[in-house]
Amino acid sequence: MVSPLDIVKKKRAEAISRIIGKGYLAPKRVYVGMATCEIAAGSKDVMEVFEKAVRQGLAGVYLSQKGCAGRCNLEPTVEVVEEGRIPVKYGKVTAEMAQQIVERHLKKGETIKDWVIK
Amino acid sequence: MAVRYQITLCDGPTCMHKRSKEIDAALERELASRGLSGKVDISLSGCLGMCAKGPIMIVNPGYTIYGGVSENDIPEIVEKHLVRKQPVSRLIIEEDHLYNRFFRVFGDVNFFGRQMRIALRNCGIIDPENLDDYLSVRGYEALAKVLSAMKPEDVIAEVKSSGLRGRGGAGFPTGLKWELTAREESEEKYVICNADEGDPGAFMDRSTIEGDPFSVLEGMIVGGYAVGAHKGIIYIRAEYPLAVKRLEKAIEASRNEGFLGTNILDSGFSFDIEIRLGAGAFVCGEETALIHSIEGHRGMPRPRPPYPSVQGLFDKPTLINNVETWANIPVIILDGAAWFSSIGTEKSKGTKVFAIAGKIKNTGLVEVPMGTTLRQIIFDIGGGIPNGKKFKAVQTGGPSGGCLPEAYLDTKIDYESLAQAGSIMGSGGMIVIDEDSCMVSIARFFLEFTQNESCGKCTPCREGTKRMLEILTRITEGKGAEGDIEKLERLGNMIKKASLCGLGQSAPNPVLSTIRHFRDEYEEHIKERKCRAHFCARLVRYEITDKCAGCAACRKVCPAGAISGIVKNRHEIDQAKCIKCGLCYKTCKFGAINKV
Ligand SMILES: Cc1cc2nc3c(=O)[nH]c(=O)nc-3n(C[C@H](O)[C@H](O)[C@H](O)COP(=O)(O)O)c2cc1C
Numbered sequence: 285m286v287s288p289l290d291i292v293k294k295k296r297a298e299a300i301s302r303i304i305g306k307g308y309l310a311p312k313r314v315y316v317g318m319a320t321c322e323i324a325a326g327s328k329d330v331m332e333v334f335e336k337a338v339r340q341g342l343a344g345v346y347l348s349q350k351g352c353a354g355r356c357n358l359e360p361t362v363e364v365v366e367e368g369r370i371p372v373k374y375g376k377v378t379a380e381m382a383q384q385i386v387e388r389h390l391k392k393g394e395t396i397k398d399w400v401i402k
Numbered sequence: 403m404a405v406r407y408q409i410t411l412c413d414g415p416t417c418m419h420k421r422s423k424e425i426d427a428a429l430e431r432e433l434a435s436r437g438l439s440g441k442v443d444i445s446l447s448g449c450l451g452m453c454a455k456g457p458i459m460i461v462n463p464g465y466t467i468y469g470g471v472s473e474n475d476i477p478e479i480v481e482k483h484l485v486r487k488q489p490v491s492r493l494i495i496e497e498d499h500l501y502n503r504f505f506r507v508f509g510d511v512n513f514f515g516r517q518m519r520i521a522l523r524n525c526g527i528i529d530p531e532n533l534d535d536y537l538s539v540r541g542y543e544a545l546a547k548v549l550s551a552m553k554p555e556d557v558i559a560e561v562k563s564s565g566l567r568g569r570g571g572a573g574f575p576t577g578l579k580w581e582l583t584a585r586e587e588s589e590e591k592y593v594i595c596n597a598d599e600g601d602p603g604a605f606m607d608r609s610t611i612e613g614d615p616f617s618v619l620e621g622m623i624v625g626g627y628a629v630g631a632h633k634g635i636i637y638i639r640a641e642y643p644l645a646v647k648r649l650e651k652a653i654e655a656s657r658n659e660g661f662l663g664t665n666i667l668d669s670g671f672s673f674d675i676e677i678r679l680g681a682g683a684f685v686c687g688e689e690t691a692l693i694h695s696i697e698g699h700r701g702m703p704r705p706r707p708p709y710p711s712v713q714g715l716f717d718k719p720t721l722i723n724n725v726e727t728w729a730n731i732p733v734i735i736l737d738g739a740a741w742f743s744s745i746g747t748e749k750s751k752g753t754k755v756f757a758i759a760g761k762i763k764n765t766g767l768v769e770v771p772m773g774t775t776l777r778q779i780i781f782d783i784g785g786g787i788p789n790g791k792k793f794k795a796v797q798t799g800g801p802s803g804g805c806l807p808e809a810y811l812d813t814k815i816d817y818e819s820l821a822q823a824g825s826i827m828g829s830g831g832m833i834v835i836d837e838d839s840c841m842v843s844i845a846r847f848f849l850e851f852t853q854n855e856s857c858g859k860c861t862p863c864r865e866g867t868k869r870m871l872e873i874l875t876r877i878t879e880g881k882g883a884e885g886d887i888e889k890l891e892r893l894g895n896m897i898k899k900a901s902l903c904g905l906g907q908s909a910p911n912p913v914l915s916t917i918r919h920f921r922d923e924y925e926e927h928i929k930e931r932k933c934r935a936h937f938c939a940r941l942v943r944y945e946i947t948d949k950c951a952g953c954a955a956c957r958k959v960c961p962a963g964a965i966s967g968i969v970k971n972r973h974e975i976d977q978a979k980c981i982k983c984g985l986c987y988k989t990c991k992f993g994a995i996n997k998v
Contacts, residue, residue, distance in 0.1 A: 286668065287546075287550040287551075288545070288546040288549040288550045288666075288667035288668065288669050289543070289546040289547060289549075289550040289551075291546065291660075291667045291668065292537075292542050292543055292545075292546035292667065293543075293546075295537055295542075295659060296537045296538065296540070296541075296543075299533070299534035299535075299537035299538050300534075300537075300538050302534050303534050303535065303538060315526075317526070319608075319609060319612040319613060319644070320608065320612060320642070320644045320645070321605070321609075323644070348529045348532075348535075349529050349530075349531070350525075350526050350527060350528065350529060350530070350613070351524075351525045351526055351528075351530045351609065351612045351613020351614060352525065352526060352609050352612065352613060352767070353504075353508060353514070353525065353526025353613075353767075354522070354525070354526065354609060354766040354767025354768070355513060355514075355764070355766045355767075356759075356765040356766040356767070357764065357765045357766070361526075363507060365507065368405075368463050368464065369405075369463050370406075370408055370462050370463045370510055371506075371507045371508075373507075373508065373511060401511055401513075402511065402512070
């Protein structure tokens with residue numbers, strides 16, 4: 285008999301392959317905070333910048349929203365996660381900064397140190 | 403060494419006990435001897451929950467966890483891992499606790515690294531609107547485990563032995579509550595999630611739901627199975643539209659995948675969840691008022707017993723728990739009660755989420771093991787008080803809680819020790835107060851809130867809080883009278899004893915605790931008509947000093963015509979005419995006006 289645990293394990297495997305199908309294994313994963321607090325601080329504009337960049341063909345990037353990590357006065361926050369590197373966490377990101385993150389970090393691999401949360 | 407390594411040493415009590423301070427020193431020495439000082443970042447974390455395998459060291463990038471590390475292992479780790487980039491396999495431990503994912507992404511930042519995230523384990527990590535993301539982090543595995551291999555009694559026994567206590571404020575043992583609901587004979591039972599979150603300044607539950615609604619659902623389904631209920635209700639305030647939307651999406655996705663509805667995962671167990679919106683009254687967070695509100699009645703409490711476990715929603719046995727309580731359940735099932743109860747203090751197990759705000763550098767959500775001190779939260783994680791100001795007090799527990807002064811900073815976070823100190827754990831609000839705040843006004847602020855929110859059903863709360871507020875208002879306006887403090891104490895204690903529900907029973911706490919710890923400030927207000935924080939507008943005197951350049955700006959803005967003077971000469975304030983609006987103070991470009 286198939287147990288609930290077997291069913292969940294199968295569903296998990298399927299879920300993971302769907303996530304991978306959406307490009308999860310890309311060299312860079314970008315997460316934008318989209319809780320009420322983050323949105324109030326302007327994260328929708330930030331998300332739009334990344335979405336537009338992806339629409340216009342920015343390659344090698346997996347974009348996702350996330351809830352808030354809880355660092356209120358540094359919101360909106362954006363994380364760039366890359367295999368083999370410590371995830372970079374940017375704070376107080378504006379639409380203009382997001383554009384810079386696209387150009388400098390996502391395209392050229394530069395961590396913009398001044399904006400990183402310590 | 404092109405990669406910049408970051409090393410985290412566990413600074414939790416157990417690892418500390420196993421000499422991690424010596425490891426720290428050995429590491430510094432070894433790095434120095436190889437000329438690597440300053441090229442590796444070292445940080446200390448709070449308890450990492452791997453105490454049995456401590457002392458723990460984590461090397462990033464890569465998130466390699468070393469366990470049982472001693473000083474003698476340090477040269478090898480530095481040589482092999484940091485220089486030659488080959489992890490030392492004999493020391494690596496595999497840990498698959500649920501919270502690790504959060505630490506992987508955020509652990510190197512001090513604010514996060516010192517936390518331990520169990521309830522908030524997925525917040526900031528997964529896409530809260532995507533069930534696939536939740537499944538990928540072992541989502542719904544706890545439910546599956548329960549349905550596959552545990553009887554309802556087993557689940558209850560597990561929750562009981564975990565030591566989990568309710569996170570909604572009162573700290574009632576969760577397992578016992580489940581047992582009391584389970585043993586009632588009834589065809590119909592209900593499970594409720596209390597997401598009313600009415601404390602001003604609190605946002606733990608909102609963040610939990612907005613960051614990971616699935617964990618709450620999973621906890622509720624497990625709870626339903628354990629007590630024999632088939633229907634769950636989430637009571638959430640309408641002011642949380644995004645949280646509501648994410649819950650709706652999560653419920654629908656979970657139903658489509660067979661985690662909710664009839665015959666869940668082919669187990670024969672059926673359970674479904676619906677959402678009820680509250681209009682945002684503080685008293686509707688109280689469980690009996692909440693139940694009335696769901697039933698369509700006015701949100702007013704009733705005396706207990708009977709407790710909801712016996713006679714709850716529509717008079718049926720009802721299990722009601724807080725959002726954070728529910729979010730802990732999947733972890734207890736998967737990582738085990740033994741692991742969960744290894745974290746925390748003797749009587750308070752696991753972690754607690756706090757929303758820290760007020761006069762603090764790093765405002766935010768903090769989840770720490772029970773037993774962490776207030777000082778560690780406020781200074782090590784919160785970064786202390788901004789602008790060089792002095793710490794004065796910390797308010798915990800919101801309008802039902804109290805203020806603790808500096809002498810209590812080493813109080814450990816747990817239900818009993820906070821109560822002993824004169825405050826409460828509450829649901830997790832934590833407001834830091836600096837020297838510029840007036841304690842009488844803070845007490846007045848909270849009492850004004852509870853007074854407004856008092857439902858009016860019982861006299862002590864309805865009338866008593868009103869009288870207390872009148873007295874406090876008088877004191878802050880400089881009209882306090884001898885005996886007011888005693889009157890506040892008498893009224894406060896009476897209201898606590900005689901009120902019908904928890905609202906009235908705790909409403910006087912902010913006043914009583916500030917009288918206990920800051921009595922001299924009350925006395926100054928009453929006897930000397932003085933507010934040392936210069937906060938109470940009526941008690942402030944504005945004076946113009948020698949720095950005055952005679953620009954006449956203050957004279958022009960004064961709405962009362964209280965300032966006189968000749969241009970280029972020092973001006974003067976007629977105290978009899980002054981209405982203490984503070985406009986002159988704000989206008990003066992020379993800093994020539996003092997508040998005294
Ligand atoms: C005035 C008042 C307000 C309350 N508000 C809340 C609330 O917003 N959220 C909550 O979970 N519990 C609240 N409670 C506590 C609930 O009555 C109840 O104890 C709790 O939901 C039980 O869940 P727990 O055991 O998981 O903490 C409140 C209690 C009182 C007296």
